[in-house]
Amino acid sequence: MSAAAEAHEHHGPPPIHYSSRINPAVLGIFLFIGSEIMLFGSFFTAYFFDRIVANPAQWPPLNEAGVPFERPWFLALINTLILVTSSFTIHWATVSCKKGNRAGLQAGMVLTFLLGLTFLLTQVIEYHRIGFNTNDTAFAATFFGLTGLHGCHVFIGLLILLVITIRAFRGHFSPSAHHGLEVGGIYWHFVDVMWIVVYVTVYVL
Amino acid sequence: MTSVTHDHHHAPASPSGLRKLTAPGWYRVLWTTPLVGFIGLGIVGLIRWAADWDPIWKSGPLATVGTVSFPMGLLIGLGGFDFWTYYASGKRTRPDSHDGHGATSWRDYFRINTDHKVIGIQYTVTTMLFFVISGFMALLFRAELAQSGDQYFNPQTFNVLVTEHAILMILLVIIPAFAGLGNIVIPLMIGAADMAFPKLNALSYWLLPIAGVTFIAGMFAPGGGPSAGWTCYAPLCAHQPMGNIFFNMAVQWGGASSIMTALNFLVTIITMRAPGMTFWRMPLLVWANFSTSLLVVLATPFIAGSQFFVLFDRVMHTNFFEAAGGGYVLGYQHIFWFYSHPAVYIMLLPGFGIISEVIAVMSRKPIFGYRLMALSLLAILVLGFSVWAHHMYVAGMAGWLRVPMMASTLLIAVPTGIKIFSWIATMWNGKINFNTPMLWATGFIATFVIGGLSGVWLGAVSIDIPVSSTYFIVAHIHYVLFGGSVFTIFTGIYYWYPKVTGRMYNEKLGKLHFWMTFIGFNATFFPMHYLGTQGMPRRVADYAPRFQELNAFASIASYLLGASTALFLFNMIWSWTKGEVVGSNPWRAMTLEWQVSSPPPTFNFDEVPQIVGGPYEFGVPGARHAILGSAQAEPVATGGH
Numbered sequence: 001m002s003a004a005a006e007a008h009e010h011h012g013p014p015p016i017h018y019s020s021r022i023n024p025a026v027l028g029i030f031l032f033i034g035s036e037i038m039l040f041g042s043f044f045t046a047y048f049f050d051r052i053v054a055n056p057a058q059w060p061p062l063n064e065a066g067v068p069f070e071r072p073w074f075l076a077l078i079n080t081l082i083l084v085t086s087s088f089t090i091h092w093a094t095v096s097c098k099k100g101n102r103a104g105l106q107a108g109m110v111l112t113f114l115l116g117l118t119f120l121l122t123q124v125i126e127y128h129r130i131g132f133n134t135n136d137t138a139f140a141a142t143f144f145g146l147t148g149l150h151g152c153h154v155f156i157g158l159l160i161l162l163v164i165t166i167r168a169f170r171g172h173f174s175p176s177a178h179h180g181l182e183v184g185g186i187y188w189h190f191v192d193v194m195w196i197v198v199y200v201t202v203y204v205l
Numbered sequence: 206m207t208s209v210t211h212d213h214h215h216a217p218a219s220p221s222g223l224r225k226l227t228a229p230g231w232y233r234v235l236w237t238t239p240l241v242g243f244i245g246l247g248i249v250g251l252i253r254w255a256a257d258w259d260p261i262w263k264s265g266p267l268a269t270v271g272t273v274s275f276p277m278g279l280l281i282g283l284g285g286f287d288f289w290t291y292y293a294s295g296k297r298t299r300p301d302s303h304d305g306h307g308a309t310s311w312r313d314y315f316r317i318n319t320d321h322k323v324i325g326i327q328y329t330v331t332t333m334l335f336f337v338i339s340g341f342m343a344l345l346f347r348a349e350l351a352q353s354g355d356q357y358f359n360p361q362t363f364n365v366l367v368t369e370h371a372i373l374m375i376l377l378v379i380i381p382a383f384a385g386l387g388n389i390v391i392p393l394m395i396g397a398a399d400m401a402f403p404k405l406n407a408l409s410y411w412l413l414p415i416a417g418v419t420f421i422a423g424m425f426a427p428g429g430g431p432s433a434g435w436t437c438y439a440p441l442c443a444h445q446p447m448g449n450i451f452f453n454m455a456v457q458w459g460g461a462s463s464i465m466t467a468l469n470f471l472v473t474i475i476t477m478r479a480p481g482m483t484f485w486r487m488p489l490l491v492w493a494n495f496s497t498s499l500l501v502v503l504a505t506p507f508i509a510g511s512q513f514f515v516l517f518d519r520v521m522h523t524n525f526f527e528a529a530g531g532g533y534v535l536g537y538q539h540i541f542w543f544y545s546h547p548a549v550y551i552m553l554l555p556g557f558g559i560i561s562e563v564i565a566v567m568s569r570k571p572i573f574g575y576r577l578m579a580l581s582l583l584a585i586l587v588l589g590f591s592v593w594a595h596h597m598y599v600a601g602m603a604g605w606l607r608v609p610m611m612a613s614t615l616l617i618a619v620p621t622g623i624k625i626f627s628w629i630a631t632m633w634n635g636k637i638n639f640n641t642p643m644l645w646a647t648g649f650i651a652t653f654v655i656g657g658l659s660g661v662w663l664g665a666v667s668i669d670i671p672v673s674s675t676y677f678i679v680a681h682i683h684y685v686l687f688g689g690s691v692f693t694i695f696t697g698i699y700y701w702y703p704k705v706t707g708r709m710y711n712e713k714l715g716k717l718h719f720w721m722t723f724i725g726f727n728a729t730f731f732p733m734h735y736l737g738t739q740g741m742p743r744r745v746a747d748y749a750p751r752f753q754e755l756n757a758f759a760s761i762a763s764y765l766l767g768a769s770t771a772l773f774l775f776n777m778i779w780s781w782t783k784g785e786v787v788g789s790n791p792w793r794a795m796t797l798e799w800q801v802s803s804p805p806p807t808f809n810f811d812e813v814p815q816i817v818g819g820p821y822e823f824g825v826p827g828a829r830h831a832i833l834g835s836a837q838a839e840p841v842a843t844g845g846h
């Protein structure tokens with residue numbers, strides 16, 4: 001190869017030698033998720049201090065009327081089911097792509113996007129009607145903090161899903177080349193799993 | 206696929222006429238920055254109007270969003286997102302044309318550039334600029350401290366200067382200086398053509414000047430600058446003048462930059478090593494950046510969180526840390542130090558790597574206990590997460606936490622000690638060449654040992670309680686951060702200067718710079734140990750007359766430091782064009798970056814090198830680190846005694 005490379009003028013780097021079997025983008029997204037988990041970790045830490053250390057006796061604390069703050073756990077449960085379903089639909093899209101089934105890929109992506117959007121809109125409506133505001137005690141701070149942080153991740157995830165969907169409709173991704181889809185999928189699964197932890201912490205415990 | 210030809214490798218042909226306004230670059234920045242910036246502000250107004258909040262234009266939310274939207278406009282204008290918007294539009298992906306890679310003129314340093322060597326220079330020069338700015342702030346407040354009584358600044362301004370000085374030195378100098386040096390040498394050292402994600406790399410750099418400018422803009426924000434100290438403790442920090450919002454957001458920019466770079470380093474080191482470059486053959490600098498990057502990726506989100514919370518407490522009136530609303534005040538310190546103690550290792554481990562390179566090469570001996578050196582880095586990484594509350598002994602935290610934190614703090618001295626002894630053993634009986642980098646490296650060991658020891662003392666609860674928040678702490682942090690981190694940065698800059706520029710710095714000036722700094726540094730900061738034990742509190746503009754003499758002495762000495770920095774800058778700038786031209790390997794080192802020309806070719810290697818041995822086998826007969834393709838066959842110096 002060196003003779004050939006020298007024969008004509010060099011037009012770029014030598015072919016990359018990969019020292020690991022893992023794809024760089026996939027490794028990158030896993031490391032990024034590690035970082036994201038720590039970001040959620042800092043919010044959970046604040047939650048821990050506000051709840052366990054500062055308000056051990058009563059959680060949620062009492063509001064002005066003297067009753068504990070209401071948490072709309074049932075609505076959020078339905079929202080949880082919506083988000084969990086979207087994990088299955090994106091998985092279906094990925095499997096379809098690997099099998100060369102483009103219609104399945106496209107349908108899976110559209111469904112996932114719509115489910116994610118439904119989740120986010122439901123959350124907006126929930127915020128609107130929840131009956132307390134960010135300044136109502138540390139309980140509200142952690143409630144809006146954790147669900148809001150997660151909502152931002154859903155929003156970013158939706159942007160990624162949108163990009164993948166557009167590309168799926170424009171003929172990209174094939175059984176042999178689908179790292180973009182895979183990376184987006186890993187991120188979306190992370191957003192879903194994180195929600196389950198947030199849901200249990202914020203609405204149930 | 207598509208038929209894109211590779212007809213230009215360097216700067217893309219510069220567009221003309223109106224195309225200038227749409228092509229990525231500073232002309233486009235001129236309109237995208239205000240456009241995106243004001244759209245951001247407009248959205249704030251719109252939401253507040255729709256929600257019927259009064260007033261519609263409120264400074265807190267505007268500053269919060271503005272410190273995001275204006276920089277975003279800048280990045281969009283520069284072309285930081287062009288690749289991704291192109292990708293998102295669903296067009297066919299272009300084979301990489303290597304546009305925007307490498308530099309042929311100074312202009313290439315002022316655009317999005319994907320070459321790790323260019324990015325490394327961008328980083329290093331930016332950090333030196335901020336080193337001067339924030340050093341200048343220190344000289345200003347040292348002038349105030351030269352005498353007891355009020356001289357030039359009122360206490361508020363004084364505290365703004367102290368706050369900005371500290372945070373800039375940490376987030377805009379030390380952490381990114383290592384990112385810069387790492388960028389230049391890591392891909393070379395592991396035999397790769399570039400980083401794993403060059404476009405992300407370019408973007409991470411540009412977040413840095415954004416962070417710096419935001420910090421400095423905070424000083425001039427209406428209402429006043431941030432003055433709660435670099436630690437920005439709640440609840441004080443949530444009740445600061447508006448400049449504090451800039452502070453909070455700038456930390457986010459700096460943090461994002463450092464996380465992105467760390468991710469890039471990790472993926473590059475894991476996936477792009479040349480054949481034969483096993484983990485146990487990696488230079489210690491690569492090991493050091495590997496551990497540091499893990500720390501950055503895992504710890505930095507905690508400072509992001511802490512700054513978000515104080516920001517929310519202020520702008521959205523939440524009660525994360527407001528006791529009146531049921532919040533837990535000390536929660537802030539726990540979260541902050543859970544990042545900021547690991548951060549002290551983020552600011553030191555890469556320096557350890559630099560010192561290991563220089564000591565081995567200049568002593569012509571293999572590193573003593575190479576594997577232990579690598580493993581002790583990992584030990585520090587793990588232990589570093591277990592000591593955060595030694596910053597809170599007097600904060601009123603749970604009493605039972607004190608002793609475990611003391612134990613883990615004392616324990617962390619063990620892997621650190623291993624490194625010190627290994628360097629000494631490496632130098633032992635070596636043929637030491639005391640040139641400028643080696644002077645800095647040995648000077649580092651001397652000062653860092655002092656700082657490390659005062660750290661061990663502070664780790665002991667009974668010693669910490671009386672000296673907490675006194676000048677003893679100021680002495681400690683400067684011995685570890687200045688005598689430690691900054692000395693290693695100078696070591697690295699001198700060591701790789703001939704590689705990056707192709708020219709040698711002036712040795713006489715380099716040595717003079719070292720001695721002026723070494724003396725000025727010790728004269729400035731050593732007396733502070735004593736001042737601290739005598740009870741002089743830190744972060745005050747005025748002090749009792751009995752501290753007068755030593756403070757005056759420290760202030761005078763600090764001006765020696767200022768002069769030495771001027772000398773350093775002169776040497777660097779002058780030698781860049783006037784220095785003696787050197788060959789590819791002036792230090793006769795074995796690591797890969799020295800086996801290619803100086804400065805290295807655009808894509809580093811013509812062929813992927815083959816690694817056949819360890820990086821420091823000096824004096825071992827017949828030992829080689831790497832075999833390179835014929836094109837670059839300069840003999841690999843094994844040297845020795």
Ligand code: HEM
Pocket residue numbers: 436549550552553595596597614615617618621656657659660661662663664665669672673674678681682685686689
């Ligand atoms: C590795 C380099 C080190 C760096 C960069 C570093 C940096 C710092 C900084 C910035 C502070 C002051 C924080 C503040 O209150 O503003 C500090 C305090 C402290 N350091 Fe270090 N340090 C280092 C090494 C050590 C070591 C090796 C130990 C102990 C084994 C140690 C123990 C302490 C303790 C206990 C404090 C708290 C003092 C107090 O606030 O009362 N440090 N260090």
Ligand SMILES: [Cu+2]
Pocket residue numbers: 545546549592593595596
């Ligand atoms: Cu610490």
